[in-house]
Amino acid sequence: MQNDPLSHGLWETTAPPAPPTSPLNGRIRADVAVVGCGYTGLSAALRLAESGAKVVALEAVEIGFGGAGRNVGLVNAGMWVMPREFPKALGADYGERALTLLGDAPGLVWETIAKHAIDCDPVRNGTLQCAVGASGLAEIEERARQWGERGAPVRVLTAAEAAKRIGSVAYAGALLDQRAGTIQPLAYARGLARAAIAAGVEICTRSAVRAAERTGGAWLLTTGGGAVEADWVAVATDAYGGAPWPRGRREQVHLPYFNFATPPLSADLQASILPGREGCWDTKTILSSFRFDRAGRLVFGSVGALRGTGLLIHRAWAKRALRKIFPNIGRIEFEQQWFGMIGMTDNALPRFHRLADRVVTVCGYNGRGIGPGTAFGRVLADHMLGLVPEKELPLPVTEPDAPLLPTLKEAYYEAGAQVAHGLGGWL
Known part of the structure; x- marks a missing residue:
């Protein structure tokens, strides 16, 4: 995307083409404007359109440009925190609802893929x-x-x-x-977009929202080429958000995460490494993840950014780590490399915010975007449709926090990952 091979890597080169879209041109009236075309925004738009609402989805760059097109592709249940922590952090009622929603989230992903025949290499082997x-x-x-x-x-x-x-x-x-498994993450986002368009959603890419104002009881969102007037606005930009509603992004600390992909491994290696094609990650503080894609490429990732000295340091470490984990893998080369940002909240749980009257968002997936994004997109849709009142949501309505020294923390994470990978082996 955007002629940057380090942004989406393997997923961009192997995903089916995105459905045709164009920038917003002129003024449109809609029931709901969705800002952001990742998993949350597209899931919300699809649910709304299937329920009869007129929906316009505005994407600043391209479908799946943010975390939806850059992640590992693990479809997991829950979050990083232990299940018992949910009621402690959210209260008994919200905690139970959130835990149930997130535990069932992989099932919703598989159901959505099957219903809309999304070509995204789903593997449901856990x-x-x-x-x-x-x-x-x-x-x-x-x-x-x-x-x-x-x-x-x-x-x-x-x-x-x-x-x-x-x-x-x-x-x-x-x-x-x-419950869990793997998918081709960018292909899933593009498949959701295709399903949303088929349901009647108008998706406008290269249409960043520049301003938002309340006018005549509705919201007017303006882009470089036009405007959308809508009764409700769903902000679904998470870690890649910004103006005119930057508060959700500001409460998150960005954690960089990279992936490398080998060429397709030999048949013998594919038979001996992850023969069941499960997706994996480990329990280390600076964790690692690995999985196969459909063609037999081994995708290996960890914390860090592939820029500056980080590119060489993390690539060298990834080769050492793979040889440590899989001694029989032999000479290692990588044909793709890419990285993105994870939005981390202080309690590692997502948040529901009412940013203004009839402007709502869920953000802070903490590296668990596929299942939670799909599930919370539907929650946002049902809330805007009047089916789920605020008191019955799976998350309490909260004000965005202001984390302490976020820029310093982000620099520490990026530099710390380089030091750890540069000086250490895998264990």
Whole structure:
């Protein structure tokens, strides 16, 4: 996208083409204006249009330009925090509703893909959280206990069982979540857009919202080429947001995350590494993730930005780490490399904000955008349709926070990842 091979990498080169769109031209009246065409915005737009609403979706760049087109493609349940933390952070009622919504989110993704025949390489064989050492094993055992209390289909694999599924003896065990899986993330976003257009949504790309004003009981959003008048506005920009509603973005700290993709591995290697094609990530503080794409490329990622000295440092580290995890992999080359930003909140949970009268947003997915974005997009739609009042939402209505020294924290994360990867091996 935008002639930048480091922005979307493998996903841009292997996704089906985006549906044809054009910039906003002239003035349009709609029931709802959706700002941002990632998972949340497109899911909301699709739900609204299927319910009979007239929807215009405005995207500053291209469909899936933000986190939706850059992530690893793991369709996971829940968030990073343990299930029991939800009621502690959100209160009993909101915590229970949020946990139920997020636990069921992968199922909604699979249902949406099937319903709209979205070509995005869905693999529903689960994900594996790989335990590094005794502390990592204790972490996944506790997570399994807490999800097990809710009847979720999760279980802890022994070191021997994990080695068989992963193709590596590097881990002390793994947590298998059978709700989860992998997709081609940009292809999913483009498929959602195609479904939304078929349902009647007008998607306008290269149409950044420059100003918003309340006029005659409605909102008037202006872009460089036109304007949309709408009764409701759903802001769905998350970590890539900005004017005229920057507060959701400002409460997040950006964490960079990169991915490298090998050429397709040999048939023998593909048979020995992740033979079940689960998606994986580990329990380290500076975590790593890995999975296969449809063609047998191994996609390997971690915290860090591929710019400046980071590109060389993280690439060299990724090669060392892969050889450590998979000693039989042999000579490693990468044919694609890319990175993006994750929006982190202080409690690692998403937020629902009423930015103004009839202007709503959910933001702060903390690296879990696919399932939560799809699910919360539908929640936003149902709220604007009058089907779910504020008191029944899965998140309380809150004001955006102002994190302490966010710019300094972001610089620390980026530099710290370079130091850790430059000086250390994998363990």
